[in-house]
Amino acid sequence: EPEVTQTPSHQVTQMGQEVILRCVPISNHLYFYWYRQILGQKVEFLVSFYNNEISEKSEIFDDQFSVERPDGSNFTLKIRSTKLEDSAMYFCASILRTSSYNEQFFGPGTRLTVL
Amino acid sequence: KNQVEQSPQSLIILEGKNCTLQCNYTVSPFSNLRWYKQDTGRGPVSLTIMTFSENTKSNGRYTATLDADTKQSSLHITASQLSDSASYICVVTAYGQNFVFGPGTRLSVLP
Numbered sequence: 755e756p757e758v759t760q761t762p763s764h765q766v767t768q769m770g771q772e773v774i775l776r777c778v779p780i781s782n783h784l785y786f787y788w789y790r791q792i793l794g795q796k797v798e799f800l801v802s803f804y805n806n807e808i809s810e811k812s813e814i815f816d817d818q819f820s821v822e823r824p825d826g827s828n829f830t831l832k833i834r835s836t837k838l839e840d841s842a843m844y845f846c847a848s849i850l851r852t853s854s855y856n857e858q859f860f861g862p863g864t865r866l867t868v869l
Numbered sequence: 870k871n872q873v874e875q876s877p878q879s880l881i882i883l884e885g886k887n888c889t890l891q892c893n894y895t896v897s898p899f900s901n902l903r904w905y906k907q908d909t910g911r912g913p914v915s916l917t918i919m920t921f922s923e924n925t926k927s928n929g930r931y932t933a934t935l936d937a938d939t940k941q942s943s944l945h946i947t948a949s950q951l952s953d954s955a956s957y958i959c960v961v962t963a964y965g966q967n968f969v970f971g972p973g974t975r976l977s978v979l980p
Contacts, residue, residue, distance in 0.1 A: 758912075787967075796972040797913070797958065810967060845912050858903075858968065860912030 756780045758848045758861035766867045770835050775864045777829040777846030785849035785856070786829045788821060790814065791863075792842045800844075803829065836868045871896040873961050873971035881977045886949055890974045892942040892959030896966075904933050904944045905958040907973065913958055916944070949978045 759778045767773050779786050788800040801811040803821055820832045833840055846861040873894045882888050894902070901920045905913035917926045917933040919942070925934045930947045946953055959971040 797970040799967050799970075802967060843910070847912075856962070857918070858915065860905075860914070863910070863912050865910070 758846055758859050760844075760846050760861035760864050762864060763862065764865045764867070766869065767836055769838055769868055773833050773836055773866060775831045775833075775844050775846075775866070777831070777848075777861055778827055779829055779846065779848035780850070780859060781827075783848040783850050783859075785809075785851065786823070787847040787849065787858070788831045789845040789847065789860075790842045791845065792839075797845065800831070833866075836866075838868050841866055841868045871961075871963060871966070871969045873959055873969050875957075875959050875971040875974050877974060878972070879975040879977070881979060882949055884949060884951055884978055884980050888946050888949060888976065890944045890946075890957050890959075890976070892944070892961075892971055894940050894942075894959070894961045894969070894971075896940075896961040896963045896969050898964050899937060899940075900962045900964045902933075902935055902942050902962075903960045904931070904942075905960060907956045907958055909955070916957075946976075949976075951978050951980060954978045 761776045786803045789797050791797045799812050801815045802809045818834045823829050843863045845863045848859045850857040876891045903918045904916045907913040916928050916931050919926050919935045932945045935942045954977050956973040956975050958973045960968050962968050
């Protein structure tokens with residue numbers, strides 16, 4: 755069964771460094787999301803992406819964040835200058851649109867630790 | 870403001886017992902409601918999805934109900950197993966909007 759994959763599974767970085775989190779969505783899906791989940795807290799929406807551009811972003815998704823789909827398969831989230839509070843699990847989701855609802859498939863997540 | 874609340878925050882039950890988790894929402898206009906299971910350190914996995922016209926849906930030992938009038942949903946787990954220990958997240962979608970996540974209920978099943 756097709757699945758969403760994410761790499762790396764765990765990223766440790768120093769504060770102020772840039773990180774790139776990678777996601778490979780399910781191949782025939784067209785809508786992609788990034789979410790963040792701080793330890794012990796709920797999943798928070800970051801950004802949605804469709805047709806090679808951002809369709810919606812949350813207040814969390816400030817100028818430090820960017821997304822792109824560089825090669826038609828990978829979907830990346832870049833954090834330009836990481837802060838301690840960026841430490842969280844980051845989930846990519848791949849959306850299959852149906853006539854009734856959007857079936858959303860999550861990747862396994864990347865745990866980002868900022869020191 | 871679109872919000873999803875869940876109760877209880879956490880729950881401990883013995884293996885083999887049943888339990889029911891609650892979800893209340895204020896999301897409007899309502900499109901669909903889903904329940905996800907999230908194992909620790911993993912991504913959420915969909916259990917059920919219900920639209921406005923559906924008031925119950927089952928997936929094995931999981932049965933979700935939806936009352937669109939009172940804006941409430943429940944997830945009933947039958948004959949719990951140790952592998953059911955996880956967080957259960959209620960997610961509601963409004964038409965033309967993104968998913969609104971609840972805070973989850975942390976379920977622990979003890980032997």
